[in-house]
Amino acid sequence: MTPREPRPAGFWPLAIVFTLFVLFMYGPTLTIFVLSFQGPEGGLTFPLRGISLHWFRQLAEGLGTVDIGAAMRRSLLLGATVMALTIVLAVLAGLAFRKKLRGGNALFFVTVASLIMPSIIVSLGIELQFRLLDGGIKAALAALGAQNALDNYGTALGLMTSALGAHLTWTLPFGLLIMFAVFNRFNPAYEEAARDLGATPWQTFRHVVLPLIGPSVVGIGMFGFTLSWDEIARTSQAIGDVNTLPLELQGLTSTVTTPAIYALGTMTTIVSFAVMGLALALASALGRRRRAGSST
Template sequence: MQARVSEARAPGFWPLAAVFVLFVLFLYGPMFTIFVLSFQGPEGGLTFPMRGVSLHWFRQLAEGLGTVDIGAAFRRSLALGTAVMALTVGLSVLAGLAFRKRLAGGGALFYVSIASLIMPSIIVSLGIGLQFRLIDTGLKSALGALGADGMLENYGTALGLFTSALGAHLTWTLPFGLLIMFAVFNRFNPAYEEAARDLGATPWQSFRHVVLPLIGPSIVGIGMFGFTLSWDEIARTSQAIGDVNTLPLELQGLTSTVTTPAIYALGTVTTVVSLGVMGLTVGLALLLRRRQTPGRR
């Protein structure tokens, strides 16, 4: 019988393991605490110990929190996140294809595209909000000069969910999509496309049947980044959305007025949506990668 030989742990293993455990608790402990406290009974408070276990605060959340329309805010965030995801994926793929060839001024264009990553989010939001207010002023002046009093009276603001807020979110999500797609195409083997063209495929057929399936998992990942970053964004939205609020902004506002575990229930719902999108994305990426494996369909 062969004796088992156990390797001794290095002297620094256990201290590093302890640091890692503390880091994980620090990172995910608050989220887990929110989850637990959101399932309290009707007499529950904002801190431990828990007073019962129920879905009471989720039912109260469904009924509404005062004058705040949580359902409308949820739909706005969902619509904005979907639009941001679609534009992030589309623009990133197009940019990745364009940058496969040397472009005049391509370097400057690349750095301008990712410059917003190093800018403070609140500054970006303030700048976009100011820009659209200047647009409002210019449009109102133009309508007044043209004598279009009816249009001027009905004109509100260019600030909105799918104008300024959409642009603000793209300044956050698009650089991540560009960096991912540039990395993908940097290690993409063009021999696959050349083989397809040798067999008579058109450029569109080559992209659709060769390039797109190969970069599919990366596209799914970019979509996940686009949606989740938009879904949770507060700072870049705060000054650029106009007179409506997304769900994160409503959640931020409710922290100073709602003093029941209903606020925890709302946080749990938003987190579950993010985790659901991430799980769906991982599953779709694994499915696409499985289909790329020879002999598996």
């Protein structure tokens, strides 16, 4: 048995720095998780005063005038829609950019530019665009004499319009960059072999390309949902007259002074980790299936 080599001189200082970094990143989340299980007399700080699910029950009953259930359903709907559109658009764009496109470089830079722009500026710009759209629609209705429709018209700002667009400016560039990395390493010989065997372009994509890029597609979906799920800045000005769960949570931090706010934070964190766990399990299953298929 060979003796263990001594650790380098810099190992322990780097290990301490890494441990402190992990505590700095995940310590607040762990603290909120622990404090959310306090008893009915619990406060916002340590020490714990009993252990129970009291604050989760209070959360289910509602926090004043805030409908947490409705806000969560809106966030889930928006996150699922953003996830689906991010996957479809990123995969299609990745396939398109495999060929030389006229103006492709300009299109790429326009797409990823939103990553370096301040989120609040993007949100304000989208709100302004939809306000101008509202003005145009109202002017058109007035010109057409549709007074009833004009009186009932509110705004084009909404969950599935302006908020959806704002979230896509955040998630789509990430999906596109992932697809670029995937197709940069993709071997076109698989597609050529499928075409030599008489496969149509759709059959080639469905039975050859998609299984090979499947784990990456799942990763794009995970990014799309989780980035949308906790987005605040890009949503704040573009959401209209409703709120998503992160906006409600932000508002409650100044009005709720009980561990119920921690229970809400714990619930949102559990949803995020559940989505990530499901995505990793699905990506792993697709990877095993692909390896099993290539070995037969």
